[in-house]
Amino acid sequence: MRPIVILGSGLAGVSLARELRKLDKEIPLVLVTADDGAFYSKPNLSNALGAGKSPAQLALTPAPQLAEQLHARILAHTTVSAIHAVQRRIDTSGGPLEYSKLVLAIGAQPIRPALDGDAAADVLTVNSLADYTRFRERLAGKRRIAILGGGLIGCEFANDLCLGGFAATIFDRAKQPLGRLLPPQAGQFLRARLEQGGVTYHPETSLIRVERHNGGYHLSDDHGAEHQADLVLSAVGLQPAVELARTAGLTVRRGIVVGRGLASSDPHIYALGDCAEIGGLVLSYVLPIMQAARALAQTLAGTPVEVSYPAMPVVVKTPACPTVVCPPPAAATGIWHEESGSAGVRSIFADDTGKALGFALLGEETTKEKVTLAGQMPGWL
Numbered sequence: 001m002r003p004i005v006i007l008g009s010g011l012a013g014v015s016l017a018r019e020l021r022k023l024d025k026e027i028p029l030v031l032v033t034a035d036d037g038a039f040y041s042k043p044n045l046s047n048a049l050g051a052g053k054s055p056a057q058l059a060l061t062p063a064p065q066l067a068e069q070l071h072a073r074i075l076a077h078t079t080v081s082a083i084h085a086v087q088r089r090i091d092t093s094g095g096p097l098e099y100s101k102l103v104l105a106i107g108a109q110p111i112r113p114a115l116d117g118d119a120a121a122d123v124l125t126v127n128s129l130a131d132y133t134r135f136r137e138r139l140a141g142k143r144r145i146a147i148l149g150g151g152l153i154g155c156e157f158a159n160d161l162c163l164g165g166f167a168a169t170i171f172d173r174a175k176q177p178l179g180r181l182l183p184p185q186a187g188q189f190l191r192a193r194l195e196q197g198g199v200t201y202h203p204e205t206s207l208i209r210v211e212r213h214n215g216g217y218h219l220s221d222d223h224g225a226e227h228q229a230d231l232v233l234s235a236v237g238l239q240p241a242v243e244l245a246r247t248a249g250l251t252v253r254r255g256i257v258v259g260r261g262l263a264s265s266d267p268h269i270y271a272l273g274d275c276a277e278i279g280g281l282v283l284s285y286v287l288p289i290m291q292a293a294r295a296l297a298q299t300l301a302g303t304p305v306e307v308s309y310p311a312m313p314v315v316v317k318t319p320a321c322p323t324v325v326c327p328p329p330a331a332a333t334g335i336w337h338e339e340s341g342s343a344g345v346r347s348i349f350a351d352d353t354g355k356a357l358g359f360a361l362l363g364e365e366t367t368k369e370k371v372t373l374a375g376q377m378p379g380w381l
């Protein structure tokens, strides 16, 4: 009997396998992954220094133990290079593999900023435990860390690096941190708290050149200013991994296009996680992955189910400024209403009838409203 094959052993692949095993203990299951197959929780990468964790401590379950728990074969260090949809077969670095159903949970790739200079290729990105292990090795003996991008990941790494005794500097094109998620007062509050926590913040600034200099780096920005750093980390965003699907003839837009049943344009191939565009949405967060994994597990176990998304607030792991944001749906019209004080900011996005469609809460006390407010928000899908 051909197995169900899941490509990828990140949160999406492993969560799906776990959900499937709750419903069906016997169906043959194979996970194929380019990495070592150990399970780790990716959100822990950007607060490990503050939590006093080494990269090795972040690997929660080694591949053999995970295979046993999931009653599955895990083909680690195995790269998939092609999908033959008609034959229901994939080409892997370990040979061909046939499937009954194929699930793409292949994640996303960091976007590399266009930079000049002889050290542009030295700029690091972190989107896996292996990347993070390299990053921590490179941090040894360094002090000044430049971070490109003041989004969620950039802010979390900056805060964490400061907690670990490093000097972190963020460069971001936008006027404020989390420019795409937070309204102005909330953004300025977060910036002030990050700065109090030791982060240096350069808004409306892009780095354009990185040169090697005295064992570190000489950086040039687009205002003509020069900066020094010992290490440069880029956190400017992720691009869903779509090439494998595109080459196989599946429909792709920003992500691999799937409907609410998680099936792609080929009825035997599904997608979820950072690689997928589900019902028109690309949501690179844990909670949407959990929703999708639960729905798809039921479908694969024989009961077709469509995924629905309630509003899912994102907790930003910046201890300098507890922050929760629940963005309004992309097509929503309305305005932000912000109330700020010294202890926090409460921002509500409401339409012209006064109905709340999104929120941002900053500060220890203010974020306690998260659960109540989330329950009042309209679902996303």
Ligand SMILES: Cc1cc2nc3c(=O)[nH]c(=O)nc-3n(C[C@H](O)[C@H](O)[C@H](O)COP(=O)(O)OP(=O)(O)OC[C@H]3O[C@@H](n4cnc5c(N)ncnc54)[C@H](O)[C@@H]3O)c2cc1C
Binding pocket: 007, 008, 009, 010, 011, 012, 013, 032, 033, 034, 035, 042, 043, 044, 045, 046, 078, 079, 080, 081, 105, 106, 107, 108, 126, 127, 128, 153, 241, 244, 272, 273, 274, 275, 283, 284, 285, 286, 287, 289, 314, 315, 317
């Ligand atoms: C630093 C950081 C912090 C984060 N913090 C939060 C947070 O606090 N809250 C939150 O909600 N979200 C957070 N996120 C986002 C969240 O972690 C991701 O959405 C989630 O982990 C993505 O899981 P995934 O399984 O889709 O992808 P991935 O974890 O990227 O897994 C992809 C898998 O596919 C495999 N693969 C890819 N291509 C191939 C191939 N050709 N052949 C074989 N295998 C292949 C890889 O080896 C890997 O196993 C964070 C992300 C980062 C980077």
